[in-house]
Amino acid sequence: MVEVEELRPHADHMSTIEDSDSVASIVARITLFNAGFEEHKQHFHHTQLHGTVGRDFDCIENTLDELKHKFTQLKTQLKALGSESRNGTLDVAKYRAKDDLASTRYHDPWALKLEEYKRYGRQLIMPEVGMPGQLRLKASSVLIVGAGGLGCPAAAYLAGAGVGKIGIMDGDIVEVSNLHRQVMHNSAWVGKSKAVSLGNALRLINPLPRYEIHPYHLVPENSAIAAGYSMILDCTDRPSSRYLISDMAVVHGIPLVSASALRTEGQIMVLNDPPVSSDSEKAGPCYRCIFPRPPPPESVQSCGEGGILGPVVGVMGVLQALEAVKVIMRPPDRPANPPSLIMFSAYGSQMFRTMRIRGKNPTCSACSSDTTITRQSLESGSQDYMAFCGALEASDVLAAKDRVSVMDFASMINRSGTPVNHTLVDVREKPQFELCNMLGSVHVPFSLLRRWKNAEEATTALSIDIESHEPIYVVCRLGNDSQATVNKLRELGIDRNGARKIMDIKGGWEAWRKDIDQSWPEY
């Protein structure tokens, strides 16, 4: 007869396996235990024991099953670690963490690598993050479209926070005029890929995440890339890509953080959160729910045209990272925030304002049940986003006879650069005029002259005699506003039905700099 107590010490000992135990010692102990157990079991059957002893036996059998399961898990882990070790990234002997993201057993000790405890320590100790939040970050994958003023700070914070996989998509190259705001690029990288440049900078911040670099522009045909990610950040700079990215987020069922900035203002929204696919009752709006129709192209300004203050776009990129991290770390039982738009205005009386915005539009062309936009239609390229958003009409609004080339204009000024027998009107806005201008030119900003109502306003501002035959030449930065100005002056009758020549300088100061005077500043 066997005493049941004899078995217990073995079982107790086995059930207190520590992660610190070497796999080899666990293997040895399980084998030993197994052998002894089988021996006792046979003996028990032989002596036909019943009652409490039998129940104890069941209990021990369960423990054994658990241990066998644990053993298999550890073996798998060891195998994975072995392959990492061969890449020279980890020392298996010292590695004790249980790094199984598939399980939610984040209360186990060493659920992260020791390096991760240290690296993320300052956020790990916060109740908003903790082990659950950090593991959610590590399990997440974020696609950042646009490696510019928004993408740079957003990516830096997400990399630093320990997002598991970060994708960077941008087909542009770094330009020196980017560097005042696109803070992850540097002067040595001018002329090279922005996506590669940002990827390199992120690896220096944190080598642990996986980085996927996509050094090309997003188009519908390559939008399948979103399938590998659990969230998208829209860090682009035009309406067509904003609609495309929103549609991508909808068809792939992932949340989107969309931000934008211009001059001194910024806007940010969390969209498709939770995504339509999860529970359409609770699903958040998509970009098309809020803006069903695109803005007229003439109302859209780029940072190159309107200007941008570096920290303004930086604030918005940082907020994108913050909103992304909040969505990623949100426990599954916690509801998403109600849809809102955060507006930032650097010079406003209130710098930040949060506005409640409409929810999901039940008849939305992208995310409602009767949508025609599917993953297939998107990737086939049948949605034309450029056509949807429209483009400005070609800028040649004047006939060739009403325009003068920079070459011809150069021959009309004397060596000192002052105008001879003509009036040169510079219609750039004041800050640009103050950057560089030609001696003797008359400055009238386009925004002002556009509102002139009669000839007198024009002749006063330009200090010209309405009866004079002196030709008027109009110049601006690129040669668009100058053409509109010529038309405006004619409308007001300054040309006296063709008696006085009013012409624009083709291509503006930019053409002047390229073809005539290389000492003219490029800005």
Added chain:
Amino acid sequence: MQLTLEFGGGLELLCDSVKVHNVNVDLQNRAEKLTMKDLLCWVRTNVIKERPEMFMKGDSVRPGVLVLVNDCDWELSGQLDTTLEEKDVVVFISTLHGG
């Protein structure tokens, strides 16, 4: 009726670059209430100084302009039919696209 109107996202350029306008809007024809539809007409006539097509399309705002009444999207309060009250704050904001 005393209202505060705010323009942002570049719309302020249509009204002398002034962002905040404290205005007094009179009710037309002894009407008992002022709706957003009435206010848009009034703003177009009295506040917008140039290119009204950059602000309105038809009898509403152009696509790409958000309207917020007391920090809330006007879609949630009835759009053009939203009734305004004394001291309300109405924000017109153009969406930005730079990045």
